[in-house]
Amino acid sequence: xxxxxxxxxxxxxxxxxxxxxxxxxxxxxxxxxxxxxxxxxxxxxxxxxxxxxxxxxxxxxxxxxxxxxxxxxxxxxxxxxxxxxxxxxxxxxxxxxxxxxxxxxxxxxxxxxxxxxxxxxxxxxxxxxxxxxxxxxxxxxxxxxxxxxxxxxxxxxxxxxxxxxxxxxxxxxxxxxxxxxxxxxxxxxxxxxxxxxxxxxxxxxxxxxxxxxxxxxxxxxxxxxxxxxxxxxxxxxxxxxxxxxxxx
Amino acid sequence: xxxxxxxxxxxxxxxxxxxxxxxxxxxxxxxxxxxxxxxxxxxxxxxxxxxxxxxxxxxxxxxxxxxxxxxxxxxxxxxxxxxxxxxxxxxxxxxxxxxxxxxxxxxxxxxxxxxxxxxxxxxxxxxxxxxxxxxxxxxxxxxxxxxxxxxxxxxxxxxxxxxxxxxxxxxxxxxxxxxxxxxxxxxxxxxxxxxxxxxxxxxxxxxxxxxxxxxxxxx
Numbered sequence: 340x341x342x343x344x345x346x347x348x349x350x351x352x353x354x355x356x357x358x359x360x361x362x363x364x365x366x367x368x369x370x371x372x373x374x375x376x377x378x379x380x381x382x383x384x385x386x387x388x389x390x391x392x393x394x395x396x397x398x399x400x401x402x403x404x405x406x407x408x409x410x411x412x413x414x415x416x417x418x419x420x421x422x423x424x425x426x427x428x429x430x431x432x433x434x435x436x437x438x439x440x441x442x443x444x445x446x447x448x449x450x451x452x453x454x455x456x457x458x459x460x461x462x463x464x465x466x467x468x469x470x471x472x473x474x475x476x477x478x479x480x481x482x483x484x485x486x487x488x489x490x491x492x493x494x495x496x497x498x499x500x501x502x503x504x505x506x507x508x509x510x511x512x513x514x515x516x517x518x519x520x521x522x523x524x525x526x527x528x529x530x531x532x533x534x535x536x537x538x539x540x541x542x543x544x545x546x547x548x549x550x551x552x553x554x555x556x557x558x559x560x561x562x563x564x565x566x567x568x569x570x571x572x573x574x575x576x577x578x579x580x581x582x583x584x585x586x587x
Numbered sequence: 588x589x590x591x592x593x594x595x596x597x598x599x600x601x602x603x604x605x606x607x608x609x610x611x612x613x614x615x616x617x618x619x620x621x622x623x624x625x626x627x628x629x630x631x632x633x634x635x636x637x638x639x640x641x642x643x644x645x646x647x648x649x650x651x652x653x654x655x656x657x658x659x660x661x662x663x664x665x666x667x668x669x670x671x672x673x674x675x676x677x678x679x680x681x682x683x684x685x686x687x688x689x690x691x692x693x694x695x696x697x698x699x700x701x702x703x704x705x706x707x708x709x710x711x712x713x714x715x716x717x718x719x720x721x722x723x724x725x726x727x728x729x730x731x732x733x734x735x736x737x738x739x740x741x742x743x744x745x746x747x748x749x750x751x752x753x754x755x756x757x758x759x760x761x762x763x764x765x766x767x768x769x770x771x772x773x774x775x776x777x778x779x780x781x782x783x784x785x786x787x788x789x790x791x792x793x794x795x796x797x798x799x800x801x802x803x804x805x806x
Binding site for chain 1: 662682
């Protein structure tokens, strides 16, 4: 397969950046998208050119690092996968593929296709945890009964890998799906009840402070989410927020 | 209190639901113009002269409309800041509806229409009643309404505006429940109702405008 790649190149955070076209040949349909970029980079290094910088780590759909906007969609054209799980058989010979970094004010470009997603870490740090005694008297989590339905839902919410596809897909660059998943994973469990009000208020405040947009319920986030985090999480964070506002 | 993004959206949803409720009431009165002009005159006269409607509900309604639009613009400006550099290629239609992504456009058209609507009906009514202090004739409403729909350009503007309102309601009505945290086993049924409402009410207003226009031509 022969492809033309239109890739965003940007030297550093303050540089302007522009698209550059590359031709890649002998692309195998069984290659992953990242392996195809590896081939391109090997070729660029051979020619003495600067390779294309892109984020990746586990390459098995768990870490959420490989955040690329491919042909206008986060993680490419397929649903429920990350970029590393996208195979080149999803494209046709002669295609031109546009590859951009995730665009959001809260996700500034560091270099080429790599963006800084530490805003997510700060939202998590603002309340995405439970305070437990770890001094040796830790209570076994399984000793607290949890309804099966709630346990399953909390687990589903906890599968969010924080890749940022929700932000990238949203017309408002909103981080509501991410934040709501991180709120929901505790809101559904008795262990999370104690800090529930403080958690949602602080996390929403941090989310707004980071410069993400508001949610207008377009649903693009959950369509593009590789882990199928549902919109029920957003309804839940809205509920939790209203409840906390009334209580305070 | 409305500094948080969720609080703004909830305020937007509540004011939107209030306007949705008002729209149903407005349509109920307007459809009588097609069925029985005397009933239309009678109900319009009641709405136009009842002190509770005029001095309590009307100011609340105007506040609701102004609040909804101002809040919409504030939210839009904040959302625009969240992505200052857009994508070279953006496939939004693959993951969301046009209506959901362009509420500001459909809202702006509805706002422009409201300007015309106020100019057409509300301003002359206020002058008639409170400036010129004319006698509140019950029989005047239907002829005034019919007269407005003589102009085909006005009818066309009405039709286009209500199509845009259809898009606005298609997303906004159902979305308001999600914003207020309501997403459960009953949501699917409610979504169905909101979608039917989003089509039926604007289509009803379009029907009234077209009926009154073509009915005159046939006489």
